[in-house]
Amino acid sequence: MDPAQILLTQNRAFPSLEYVLQGSIQDDSVHLLKARLQGLCDNITGEVEQFDDHEIVYTLRIPGASNVSLRVRYAIDDIPNPIYHLRYVASAELDKSQSVSVRQFHDCCVTKNIQAFLQDLGFAYDHEFFAKGDIFRKGRMKITVAKIST
Amino acid sequence: MDRPTSLAQNKLNEYDKLQQILDKVRDLKQSLANFFAEYEHGQPSWPTILDEMNVLSSQITTLRSSIRNMLPLLRTNSIIPMCISPENDPHVEQLTERRLSIFNHDFMPQLLRTKNLPEIEERERLLNTNANTNMNNSFGRPITSPNEIYSRVQELNTVLNSIGDIFRHTKEMTDKSEKQFDLQRFTNPGDTKRLLEAMNSGVGLRVPSDTSSSSITTNDQTNLNQQMPTQPQRPQPPTLKIKTTSRPNR
Numbered sequence: 582m583d584p585a586q587i588l589l590t591q592n593r594a595f596p597s598l599e600y601v602l603q604g605s606i607q608d609d610s611v612h613l614l615k616a617r618l619q620g621l622c623d624n625i626t627g628e629v630e631q632f633d634d635h636e637i638v639y640t641l642r643i644p645g646a647s648n649v650s651l652r653v654r655y656a657i658d659d660i661p662n663p664i665y666h667l668r669y670v671a672s673a674e675l676d677k678s679q680s681v682s683v684r685q686f687h688d689c690c691v692t693k694n695i696q697a698f699l700q701d702l703g704f705a706y707d708h709e710f711f712a713k714g715d716i717f718r719k720g721r722m723k724i725t726v727a728k729i730s731t
Numbered sequence: 732m733d734r735p736t737s738l739a740q741n742k743l744n745e746y747d748k749l750q751q752i753l754d755k756v757r758d759l760k761q762s763l764a765n766f767f768a769e770y771e772h773g774q775p776s777w778p779t780i781l782d783e784m785n786v787l788s789s790q791i792t793t794l795r796s797s798i799r800n801m802l803p804l805l806r807t808n809s810i811i812p813m814c815i816s817p818e819n820d821p822h823v824e825q826l827t828e829r830r831l832s833i834f835n836h837d838f839m840p841q842l843l844r845t846k847n848l849p850e851i852e853e854r855e856r857l858l859n860t861n862a863n864t865n866m867n868n869s870f871g872r873p874i875t876s877p878n879e880i881y882s883r884v885q886e887l888n889t890v891l892n893s894i895g896d897i898f899r900h901t902k903e904m905t906d907k908s909e910k911q912f913d914l915q916r917f918t919n920p921g922d923t924k925r926l927l928e929a930m931n932s933g934v935g936l937r938v939p940s941d942t943s944s945s946s947i948t949t950n951d952q953t954n955l956n957q958q959m960p961t962q963p964q965r966p967q968p969p970t971l972k973i974k975t976t977s978r979p980n981r
Contacts, residue, residue, distance in 0.1 A: 603930065605923040607916070620777035638933055672931075708936040710929070729929065731936060 597688075600681045601673055611726065615715060618724060622717040632727070633657045633713045637696070639704035651704060653695055657711075665691045745804055752797055759790045812839050858897070 606614050619629060636654040643649065652670070655663035667689045673682035691698075700706070714727030766783045769775045798805075817835045847855065928934035 603927055605918055605926045607919060607922075610915075610917045613917075617777075620780070708933040708938075710936050729926065 597686055598683050599686050601684055602681055606726075615726060618717045618726070622719040622724065624718070629715045629717070631713075631715050632725075633711070635709065635711050637709040638707045639696075639699045640707040641702075641704045650707065651699060653691075653699070663693070665693055665695050667691045667695060748797070748801055748804070752794065752801070755790065755794045755797060759787070759794060762786050762790060810843055812843065815839055 615629070634654050634656050636652055639651050639653065641649045641651075650669075652668045654666045654668065657663075669687040671685040673684040675682050709731070711730045712725075712727040713730070714725060717724040717726070762783065766787065769779065769783065812834075815835055817833065820834055823834050846852075925935060929936050
């Protein structure tokens, strides 16, 4: 049974699961990947959608248990009043029967007070990075090609 | 009796080769027409475009190789226009599938031109000037002493090396086969590993801090945790607040 069905039989809340696939490509071949994705994904003739995000990860260290991490992300283009986006991702479950790893996730849009709120809750600033690149969509799939910097 | 028949056989072989090339060109034209027809009928999907491009590229490659095989033959034979007329020629029209109807003075030089592309002309010019500068060096001087012999041998070696380099360079430029494309590396597994660790667990993105200050912060954290109520292991999804308003009576 796949993870969604297992959780349903255990009467837990309906889980939001996502397939996740990650990889890397060298700088001098990025244009080939972008051309291929532009042809395969929706909106062939339109402009490629770009994004420039800043993501901050907060961690709650629980002695004797695994840490909990929350990701706060906002777009740098919206700088005067950015919309903050809170995301929780569990560790990926590598199921032998499926070729792609699955993980649980929860998403939420929050106000700019989120950083102070998380710190008041006890989360500590862990690390942050900037991600700048393009995003492609195909149906429900999202494909991002981004460069990570600090 | 042998010679005429072997010549006739050779002529037949050449004609066959020409026919093969003509068939290949016709196939290429057909697949190009197919591709354009597909494109006219709305946006074809990327996989179909890729397939058609693959077909076109393989046809062009086979055409190139068959022409390459014919090169010695093409070099020894030359085409001479025998009759040029300013009137419609139905035979020519039928041969060229109605693309050319008049074989006259204007069109004939275009068809039978032998001038190279500007790039190739440039390359040939460079090769010629380089060859001339190399030639001017030493080949006329008489050999006087054993030292001269040694230096002459050195010069000849350098000239041969440069010729070898030129050959290798042109071979690379003209012989871009698929194997070279497949040998290219697009990803670096070490980089992938580092990126995944950075994105998923923050390895490599944390600012290193002193051990003394970190111990202080952990102490603070444990104090804080004892004061606050126990945290749930997993954060709950946000609770939905639904506001209901009573419907006014009609």
